[in-house]
Amino acid sequence: MIAKEKIIELKDVAVYYKQKTSFFKSKKYWALSGLCFDVYKGETLAILGRNGAGKSTLLRLLAGIIKPDSGSIIHHTKSVSLMALAAGFDTNLSGRENSLISGMLLGYSKKNTIRLIDKIKQFSELQDFFEHPVKTYSSGMKARLAFSIAMYLSPDVLLIDEVLGVGDVSFKDKAERVLEDKINSDMTVIIVSHSEKQVNNLAERVVWIDGGVVRKTGKPSEIFSEYNINSNFSTYGLKVVDYKFKEDYFFQISIESYKNGRVEFECVAINLENRKIDSLIFFETLNDDVNFFELDSPTATPKYKKMYPDLDFSDYSRFNGGVMNVSSAYSIYAICDGIKEEVLSFSIEKV
Ligand SMILES: Nc1ncnc2c1ncn2[C@@H]1O[C@H](COP(=O)(O)OP(=O)(O)OP(=O)(O)O)[C@@H](O)[C@H]1O
Numbered sequence: 001m002i003a004k005e006k007i008i009e010l011k012d013v014a015v016y017y018k019q020k021t022s023f024f025k026s027k028k029y030w031a032l033s034g035l036c037f038d039v040y041k042g043e044t045l046a047i048l049g050r051n052g053a054g055k056s057t058l059l060r061l062l063a064g065i066i067k068p069d070s071g072s073i074i075h076h077t078k079s080v081s082l083m084a085l086a087a088g089f090d091t092n093l094s095g096r097e098n099s100l101i102s103g104m105l106l107g108y109s110k111k112n113t114i115r116l117i118d119k120i121k122q123f124s125e126l127q128d129f130f131e132h133p134v135k136t137y138s139s140g141m142k143a144r145l146a147f148s149i150a151m152y153l154s155p156d157v158l159l160i161d162e163v164l165g166v167g168d169v170s171f172k173d174k175a176e177r178v179l180e181d182k183i184n185s186d187m188t189v190i191i192v193s194h195s196e197k198q199v200n201n202l203a204e205r206v207v208w209i210d211g212g213v214v215r216k217t218g219k220p221s222e223i224f225s226e227y228n229i230n231s232n233f234s235t236y237g238l239k240v241v242d243y244k245f246k247e248d249y250f251f252q253i254s255i256e257s258y259k260n261g262r263v264e265f266e267c268v269a270i271n272l273e274n275r276k277i278d279s280l281i282f283f284e285t286l287n288d289d290v291n292f293f294e295l296d297s298p299t300a301t302p303k304y305k306k307m308y309p310d311l312d313f314s315d316y317s318r319f320n321g322g323v324m325n326v327s328s329a330y331s332i333y334a335i336c337d338g339i340k341e342e343v344l345s346f347s348i349e350k351v
Pocket residue numbers: 017018019029031049050051052053054055056057058
């Protein structure tokens with residue numbers, strides 16, 4: 001096996017912001033702490049996390065715009081671009097002038113940058129606006145300029161913050177196609193995205209940031225099941241811990257209501273290898289008692305079919321609802337082709 005080449009290393013990195021508590025006083029707020037992970041050459045890495053988790057702070061760190069307050073970042077590359085954040089633009093200058101500056105900052109000669117500028121203008125579809133100050137642009141136009149610059153002035157590491165979420169449908173399609181070409185080349189791409197579909201399509205690896213710390217890293221399929229369940233539970237001030245699942249299953253558990261320590265839920269489970277699930281059994285370990293209940297309706301509701309159009313909900317899925325208790329632990333077994341196997345286990349706690 002060829003050893004993967006590290007392009008960025010984060011060693012116990014932490015960043016704080018000063019937040020004002022009164023007119024004279026401020027306190028340190030640690031937006032990121034204890035981050036340790038590596039980025040490898042040529043990979044596409046997705047950064048996932050809820051609002052306020054620290055994703056933008058992490059991107060700014062990776063781009064060198066801010067420095068860690070403790071720990072260290074080692075860059076084994078010269079050109080990291082945060083174009084897509086549009087953070088580097090001088091808004092008094094035009095799209096053309098900003099493209100030129102970006103090229104020079106990335107180490108291109110003036111001649112080479114000028115050669116690429118018309119391609120940037122054409123790709124961005126900004127037309128005459130390209131010659132106007134960036135401060136007159138809408139946020140979608142800024143994102144289009146940023147994306148186009150990044151695509152033509154190929155840095156070694158491309159950082160993208162939700163850029164594909166802006167712009168009209170035809171620009172989005174075009175951007176996604178070009179980005180896929182970059183991903184298939186040896187460019188390293190780090191992308192922040194809330195879209196499960198986009199991350200599944202584009203990224204090989206995910207770093208899940210939760211409350212400023214790395215909660216988990218892994219393949220998109222390993223992360224999303226737990227991430228989605230956690231997102232649902234955290235809306236109710238609850239968290240899912242000790243989450244373990246069998247990779248050939250997809251799960252979605254959503255909360256219908258939460259009252260007096262009892263969670264009414266809906267659950268859908270799908271065998272991703274198209275093995276028929278005969279039944280799903282929930283075992284609950286609460287106060288040394290073991291309770292169990294069986295989920296036995298064979299197909300999902302139209303709601304789930306609409307949410308996951310790519311999944312096969314026929315024989316391979318089981319769907320039902322029930323009640324779970326907070327401060328309790330669950331093991332879920334599937335009987336699949338006559339064989340009983342543990343497919344998911346977790347506990348529910350108050351945050
Ligand atoms: N300049 C700042 N001063 C004080 N606190 C800040 C500053 N910037 C960010 N924070 C705080 O740091 C935390 C992380 O913010 P960050 O913008 O990195 O999160 P995020 O994951 O990108 O969020 P979102 O998805 O909402 O954009 C948040 O709690 C935020 O309130």
